[in-house]
Amino acid sequence: MDGPMIEARNLEKRFTVRRHREGAFGAMRSLVDRGGNEVSAVKDVSFSINRGEMVGYIGPNGAGKSTTIKMLTGILVPSSGEATVAGFTPRESRKQLAQQIGVVFGQRTQLWWDLALADSLELLRHMYRVPEKRFRENLNRARELLVLDDFMHTPVRQLSLGQRMRGDLAAALLHDPKILYLDEPTIGLDIVAKARIREFLAALNRETHVTVLLTTHDLADIEQLCRRIIVIDRGQVVYDGELGALRNRFGGKRHVILDFDQDPGDAISTLAGNNLEIVDHNGPRVRVAFDRETTSTPRVLALASHHGTVRDVSIEEPAIEDVIRQMYEGPDSQHP
Amino acid sequence: MLTLRQECRIAIRIAGIRLRGQIAYPASFWMQIFSSFVIHAAEILALLAMFNRFNDMGEWTLGEVAFLHGISMTAFSIGDTIAVGLDSVPSQIREGEFDRVLIRPLSSWIQTLVSEVSLRHLGQCAQGVVILGFALSWTDIQWTLQKALFMPVIIATGVALFIALFTLVAILSFWTVNSIEVVNAFTYGGSDLAQFPLHIFDRWMRNLFLFVIPGGFTAYYPALYILGKDDPLGMTDTFRFLGPLVTAGFCLVVAWGWNQGIRHYRSTGS
Numbered sequence: 157m158d159g160p161m162i163e164a165r166n167l168e169k170r171f172t173v174r175r176h177r178e179g180a181f182g183a184m185r186s187l188v189d190r191g192g193n194e195v196s197a198v199k200d201v202s203f204s205i206n207r208g209e210m211v212g213y214i215g216p217n218g219a220g221k222s223t224t225i226k227m228l229t230g231i232l233v234p235s236s237g238e239a240t241v242a243g244f245t246p247r248e249s250r251k252q253l254a255q256q257i258g259v260v261f262g263q264r265t266q267l268w269w270d271l272a273l274a275d276s277l278e279l280l281r282h283m284y285r286v287p288e289k290r291f292r293e294n295l296n297r298a299r300e301l302l303v304l305d306d307f308m309h310t311p312v313r314q315l316s317l318g319q320r321m322r323g324d325l326a327a328a329l330l331h332d333p334k335i336l337y338l339d340e341p342t343i344g345l346d347i348v349a350k351a352r353i354r355e356f357l358a359a360l361n362r363e364t365h366v367t368v369l370l371t372t373h374d375l376a377d378i379e380q381l382c383r384r385i386i387v388i389d390r391g392q393v394v395y396d397g398e399l400g401a402l403r404n405r406f407g408g409k410r411h412v413i414l415d416f417d418q419d420p421g422d423a424i425s426t427l428a429g430n431n432l433e434i435v436d437h438n439g440p441r442v443r444v445a446f447d448r449e450t451t452s453t454p455r456v457l458a459l460a461s462h463h464g465t466v467r468d469v470s471i472e473e474p475a476i477e478d479v480i481r482q483m484y485e486g487p488d489s490q491h492p
Numbered sequence: 493m494l495t496l497r498q499e500c501r502i503a504i505r506i507a508g509i510r511l512r513g514q515i516a517y518p519a520s521f522w523m524q525i526f527s528s529f530v531i532h533a534a535e536i537l538a539l540l541a542m543f544n545r546f547n548d549m550g551e552w553t554l555g556e557v558a559f560l561h562g563i564s565m566t567a568f569s570i571g572d573t574i575a576v577g578l579d580s581v582p583s584q585i586r587e588g589e590f591d592r593v594l595i596r597p598l599s600s601w602i603q604t605l606v607s608e609v610s611l612r613h614l615g616q617c618a619q620g621v622v623i624l625g626f627a628l629s630w631t632d633i634q635w636t637l638q639k640a641l642f643m644p645v646i647i648a649t650g651v652a653l654f655i656a657l658f659t660l661v662a663i664l665s666f667w668t669v670n671s672i673e674v675v676n677a678f679t680y681g682g683s684d685l686a687q688f689p690l691h692i693f694d695r696w697m698r699n700l701f702l703f704v705i706p707g708g709f710t711a712y713y714p715a716l717y718i719l720g721k722d723d724p725l726g727m728t729d730t731f732r733f734l735g736p737l738v739t740a741g742f743c744l745v746v747a748w749g750w751n752q753g754i755r756h757y758r759s760t761g762s
Contacts, residue, residue: 171758223759226591226759229594229595230594230595231591231594231595231757231759232757232758232759233755233757247755250594251494251597251598251599252597254594254595254596254597254598255597257595259592259595261591261592264588264589264591264592266592266595268510270513271509271510271513275509275512275513278509279505279506279509282502282505282506283502283506283596283597283598284596284597285502
């Protein structure tokens with residue numbers, strides 16, 4: 157297919173927040189009462205995502221992440237603006253689009269609570285009309301990579317969160333979707349389960365070139381999976397570009413940890429001032445922070461070697477959390 | 493794009509898989525059906541008690557009223573069995589569960605029908621058939637081939653109308669998440685009304701039941717035809733056969749309403 161896989165053009169979604177009315181007649185009145193305040197959950201969102209991209213869609217709570225995704229899946233109809241996904245307009249061709257997308261909402265399952273995972277998957281096979289052979293192949297791949305065999309015949313309501321998420325992922329991929337929407341896919345999972353899901357997603361994207369749009373609060377997900385991020389705040393895109401470029405632009409200092417063979421003593425403090433900052437000095441270990449625009453790691457090493465023999469060096473990139481926090485709080489931001 | 497037939501076939505498959513789980517506990521399965529049968533036996537007892545005091549109801553005999561009871565109850569219970577999933581639409585919307593319906597390549601309405609599968613209302617259906625059997629033995633119907641062929645049409649029309657009414661109630665929950673008990677008057681009230689001869693009701697109620705909710709066209713008028721009775725309301729004889737047409741029109745309006753509801757769906761936060 158030519159052109160982008162996902163394209164959003166000036167998407168907007170307004171909701172009317174109505175007063176809650178009590179009692180049976182209150183319910184009847186809220187049916188006819190058109191009053192209330194309009195709020196825009198998504199004000200003006202435009203972006204374009206190509207086939208095979210894995211894009212992180214991030215922003216604070218209430219920024220409009222889920223609302224955008226719901227418009228791109230056909231769950232919500234935009235108040236204005238247009239979306240084209242896999243060549244379809246979601247609101248006009250909801251069912252055709254559904255055949256092309258897989259969706260995982262971390263907060264709620266797409267499976268049937270009262271059915272065993274195997275039965276849920278069989279239901280979905282009929283729903284998406286997946287050919288028997290293709291179904292077997294996809295099911296086997298999922299069983300192997302997501303390790304489903306232990307709980308294939310357990311009712312979904314009895315699964316642990318991590319098991320359920322793996323089941324949900326298997327379900328979302330049965331019909332070979334071109335696009336995978338992941339809304340908080342690692343929420344509430346332990347480190348091992350998170351790592352397993354991330355590895356699976358990375359391998360999947362590498363092998364099938366599925367396009368992935370991922371929202372998450374866990375920025376480690378983004379760091380490990382996405383080269384590109386789109387940051388949304390108050391219903392508007394505030395950043396769209398490479399993760400690395402974001403780091404450069406919004407600072408976030410790089411940290412270098414120097415392990416000397418012995419404590420360099422107080423003399424080390426003279427390092428500071430060369431666009432460097434001593435963050436921590438504990439025996440032979442010294443942590444130095446610097447701005448990557450003005451200083452480089454070799455220069456830090458060269459300067460440090462005046463104070464003793466450096467046995468080991470490790471570099472820490474600024475945490476994406478800090479970068480994004482800085483972005484919201486920085487001088488360009490409209491935040492108070 | 494799937495045709496309606498393909499969609500229905502998939503829905504039946506889904507219902508089958510869901511039923512399989514329930515039949516795994518046969519005792520509880522039959523118990524549900526049996527208790528529904530017993531509960532609805534009370535209705536026929538009430539009718540018998542009424543006729544024990546009065547000889548007729550608006551000049552209709554016990555058998556004739558029982559006939560009306562039989563066809564309405566049968567149609568209502570089949571409709572209820574098919575549409576049982578629609579009952580959960582308000583809670584699905586309130587809890588944001590409706591999202592998943594909209595990300596699947598199947599009609600949202602058909603998915604909703606099979607979102608819950610239960611055969612418990614078939615007990616009521618059995619009761620309806622029993623009453624119909626009594627009615628046929630208590631009345632002296634002059635059967636013709638046309639009448640015999642029209643019987644399944646009457647039941648099917650009634651089923652369609654009741655499903656449409658359940659859908660109508662579900663549609664309202666796209667606009668208000670508060671449960672509205674009042675609207676049950678349309679469904680359960682409609683079913684009760686359809687069990688009695690229309691001419692015993694007040695004029696406004698008759699009009700409501702003919703021209704707003706066309707229950708009169710799916711039970712009372714076809715019954716006049718089968719029983720070979722005159723219409724005390726003096727309407728044209730065409731009314732007796734209008735049921736399928738009027739119901740089709742009603743269903744179209746409800747289908748339009750459902751699509752409006754989907755467009756209006758707001759999901760939940762997160």
